[in-house]
Every structure is written in structure tokens, then in C-alpha cells.
Amino acid sequence: MGRYIVFGGKKLIGATDIHGSKNAALPILCACLVNSGLNVIHNCPKITDVFNTLEILSKAGCSVKWDKSTVIVDSAKAHFIVLDDEIIGKMRSSIIFLGAFLGRFKKAVIAKPGGCRIGRRPLDIHFEALERMGAVITDNGRCFVCSVEKLKGSEIELRLPSVGATENILLAAAFAEGRTVIKNAAREPEISALAEFMKCIGIETNFDSSGVITVNGTDSFSDGEFRIIADRIEAGTYMSACACAGGEIFLRNAEASQMSEIIDVFVKAGSKVSYCDGGIYMKSSENGISPLNIKTSVYPGFPTDMQPQIMSVLTLAEGTSIIIESVFENRFSHALELNKMGANIEIDSLKATIKGVNALKGAEVNAFDLRAGAGLIAAALSCGEMSVINGSQYVKRGYESIEKSLTDLGAMIRYEE
Ligand code: EPZ
Numbered sequence: 001m002g003r004y005i006v007f008g009g010k011k012l013i014g015a016t017d018i019h020g021s022k023n024a025a026l027p028i029l030c031a032c033l034v035n036s037g038l039n040v041i042h043n044c045p046k047i048t049d050v051f052n053t054l055e056i057l058s059k060a061g062c063s064v065k066w067d068k069s070t071v072i073v074d075s076a077k078a079h080f081i082v083l084d085d086e087i088i089g090k091m092r093s094s095i096i097f098l099g100a101f102l103g104r105f106k107k108a109v110i111a112k113p114g115g116c117r118i119g120r121r122p123l124d125i126h127f128e129a130l131e132r133m134g135a136v137i138t139d140n141g142r143c144f145v146c147s148v149e150k151l152k153g154s155e156i157e158l159r160l161p162s163v164g165a166t167e168n169i170l171l172a173a174a175f176a177e178g179r180t181v182i183k184n185a186a187r188e189p190e191i192s193a194l195a196e197f198m199k200c201i202g203i204e205t206n207f208d209s210s211g212v213i214t215v216n217g218t219d220s221f222s223d224g225e226f227r228i229i230a231d232r233i234e235a236g237t238y239m240s241a242c243a244c245a246g247g248e249i250f251l252r253n254a255e256a257s258q259m260s261e262i263i264d265v266f267v268k269a270g271s272k273v274s275y276c277d278g279g280i281y282m283k284s285s286e287n288g289i290s291p292l293n294i295k296t297s298v299y300p301g302f303p304t305d306m307q308p309q310i311m312s313v314l315t316l317a318e319g320t321s322i323i324i325e326s327v328f329e330n331r332f333s334h335a336l337e338l339n340k341m342g343a344n345i346e347i348d349s350l351k352a353t354i355k356g357v358n359a360l361k362g363a364e365v366n367a368f369d370l371r372a373g374a375g376l377i378a379a380a381l382s383c384g385e386m387s388v389i390n391g392s393q394y395v396k397r398g399y400e401s402i403e404k405s406l407t408d409l410g411a412m413i414r415y416e417e
Pocket of ligand 1: 123
């Protein structure tokens with residue numbers, strides 16, 4: 001348990017590196033189980049969820065070694081384990097072990113996954129798809145007990161483009177007999193990254209931007225070497241810090257091509273954003289922040305993982321903004337905390353009404369999930385008083401060192417155990 005001490009009110013000026021994407025790294029690390037071989041994964045972020053995923057892989061017999069930001073996972077000797085380690089309950093992405101275990105070991109016993117408390121987060125789409133592929137899944141109260149004789153390639157249409165369900169199906173489809181076609185699949189860049197990794201370990205995978213993914217199952221795989229894509233949400237987070245505090249920043253390695261919706265929102269709010277080779281340059285607005293109406297949606301829409309951060313920006317807009325959270329049903333925990341800092345936000349179910357104020361004030365606030373914590377830090381950078389943001393354990397799940405990155409940009413922020 002730790003917290004961040006922030007003393008804001010200073011414009012951000014500087015440059016920082018954007019790390020590998022948490023939501024690309026986690027499924028790709030699970031996928032290292034598929035090839036029973038050597039996997040060299042470059043640009044892997046050093047975040048809690050990655051460390052926890054690697055711990056589960058090593059408990060399952062993989063050898064795991066770090067070399068700077070490259071992690072080498074050898075899954076040749078991997079074996080079945082019951083996935084009931086308390087780690088499983090700490091993160092949502094542990095459910096992706098289900099697809100990998102069912103494929104490789106034809107069985108999986110997995111505790112109920114945890115993760116940010118941003119909604120009920122059911123698993124019906126995961127289970128319906130895997131059962132369609134031949135899996136038998138029962139719930140013994142504590143764990144899901146899953147087994148399959150032989151996974152069958154199937155045509156699967158998702159009732160909604162679930163990121164995690166798409167990932168689970170992809171990993172199971174690698175081992176399935178025949179072809180699997182996923183319709184209405186998730187289209188996030190992290191999904192296409194996983195599809196690219198699967199191709200690099202010898203699985204014929206076709207990802208088209210219309211949301212149809214085709215996988216030809218196989219029983220022969222190859223070793224893999226892959227570079228994790230940049231984290232578009234980390235980049236967007238620092239852009240929100242710059243919009244809140246003012247200033248101009250350069251985000252090295254940020255991949256603008258995956259962030260057009262995010263960039264559009266900052267430009268509409270008054271910032272100047274340009275991208276040259278190697279990263280994104282942003283200069284905050286010099287005549288106030290324009291209010292916006294935003295609705296989060298699946299890719300390529302405005303991502304739900306940027307909703308808390310843009311809410312912080314809009315608390316300072318010159319007018320009233322509306323945010324509709326359409327992906328998760330309980331992702332406004334940061335609003336009450338922002339109101340403790342002098343914001344004027346009203347929540348009505350999935351709709352937040354944000355009346356802009358001239359300035360926020362320093363306060364002690366609590367983060368209840370990863371992106372809420374990041375958004376509160378961005379808000380705290382806007383005011384020339386001290387703020388304390390509790391709940392750093394959530395932030396550390398997704399940011400390699402948010403305090404170092406923001407210090408690179410000129411912020412006054414400290415992390416305290
Ligand atoms: C992934 O979560 C991300 N996590 C989340 O990022 C992200 O917010 C989310 O995708 C949406 O983009 C990782 O990649 C590790 P979903 P996931 O399945 O897979 C409902 C962050 O901050 N649903 O696309 O859990 C679900 O309840 C985290 O980095 C079902 O109803 O998201 C939600 O309302 C937070 N049944 C919606 O779909 C299912 O079987 C989207 O969930 C599965 C999902």
C-alpha cells in the first residue's frame with residue numbers, strides 16, 4: 001500500500017518514454033505457453049500485472065528471465081497446475097490462462113479472476129465460445145473446472161466485442177482442429193498485437209479491421225521473438241496530465257496511429273498535437289479547455305481506459321461537459337474523489353455531467369482502480385497545492401513508474417510506501 005504526493009501548479013515541460021502496453025503484454029505472455037518453446041518478448045513493461053503473470057508462468061514450469069526490458073519465457077517444460085494462486089484473484093487478465101491451459105493441457109482449473117472493480121465483469125462470452133469449441137466448464141463455487149477432449153475449430157459470433165473473450169478464443173483456437181472464425185471480435189490494437197504474435201509462433205491467423213478473425217489450428221509451433229506495442233493509454237494519461245497542468249511535452253515511442261480517437265479529443269479540447277517519427281508532441285491550450293461531450297466505446301471509439309483521465313481535464317473546462325461510460329457499468333469512482341478537489345461533477349447512472357471550475361484545490365483522495373488513480377494524479381498536477389493520492393497499488397498495476405515519467409515531464413510528484 002502506498003501513495004503519491006503531488007505538488008502541482010507548474011506547467012509540464014519535457015519528454016518521457018512510453019513503455020510497452022500492459023493490455024498487449026498480458027495476453028502475449030499467456031500465449032507463450034502455446035508453443036512449448038522459447039519466446040523473446042521485447043519492450044515488456046515492468047508492472048505488477050506482468051510480474052504476477054510471469055510468476056504464474058514460472059509456477060507452471062516455464063523458465064522466465066529478464067534482460068533489461070526484454071523478458072525471455074521458455075515454455076518447453078510447462079506443466080499443468082491448478083490456477084488458484086491468490087494472484088489469480090488480483091487481476092482480470094488471469095482468465096486468459098484459461099484458453100492457453102485448455103489448448104495446451106486440455107484442462108484448466110482456475111479461480112475466479114479479480115481486477116479493477118469497475119463493473120460485474122461476467123465471463124459468459126468467454127464460456128459460451130469455449131463450450132462451442134468443445135470445452136466442458138463447471139463452477140465448483142471456488143473455481144471454474146474446464147476440460148476438453150479435442151478443441152474443434154468453430155464459427156463464433158460474439159454478442160459484444162469482448163477483449164478478454166477474443167483473447168481466450170484465439171489461444172484455444174491455436175490448438176483446435178480446423179479453422180476458427182470469430183465474428184464481432186474485439187478490434188483493439190492489443191488484439192492485433194496478439195494475432196501478430198500468434199503468427200510469429202507459427203499459427204495462421206488473419207485479423208481484419210472489420211472484426212473478423214480467422215485462426216487455423218495446428219500442432220506444430222515455432223519459437224517466437226516479438227516487440228510489445230507502445231501503451232496508448234499510458235501516452236493518453238500523460239497527455240491528460242499536460243492538459244491539466246498546461247505546458248508542452250514529447251512522448252517518445254508513442255504510436256499515434258493507434259490513438260486517433262484519443263488525439264482528436266485533446267485537439268477538440270484545445271490542445272495542439274503533432275506526431276513526428278518517434279513520438280507524439282503536445283502543447284496544451286493557451287486559451288482554456290473547451291467542454292466536450294464524450295461517449296466511451298469499443299475500439300476504434302474513445303477508450304473506456306481513458307475516461308477517468310479525460311474527466312480530470314474536463315473539470316477545468318470553460319463550460320459543461322458530458323461523459324457517457326458505455327463499456328463498464330461502474331466506472332465513475334474517481335468522480336467523488338475529484339469533487340473533493342473542488343470539481344463539480346454529477347453522476348446519474350452511466351452519465352457524468354461535469355461543470356467546469358476555474359481551479360481545483362489540493363486534497364487527500366483515494367484511487368479505487370488503476371485508471372482512476374492515474375486520472376486523480378493528472379488532476380492534482382493542475383493546482384499549486386499539495387495533494388495525496390492513496391491506492392498506488394492500483395496505479396502500479398499498469399504504469400511502470402508514473403512518478404518517474406511525470407518527473408521527466410517536470411512534475412513535482414513523489415511515491416511513498
Ligand atoms: C480489457 O478488459 C482490458 N483489460 C480493460 O483494461 C479494458 O477496459 C477492457 O478490455 C475494455 O477495453 C485487459 O486487457 C487486461 P471486456 P476485459 O471483456 O477483457 C462485458 C485497464 O484499465 N463482458 O472487453 O475484461 C464486461 O462486463 C483495464 O487497463 C461480458 O458481459 O474487457 C464489460 O462491460 C480495465 N461478458 C464489457 O463486456 C463477458 O464474458 C467489456 O469487457 C466478457 C465481458
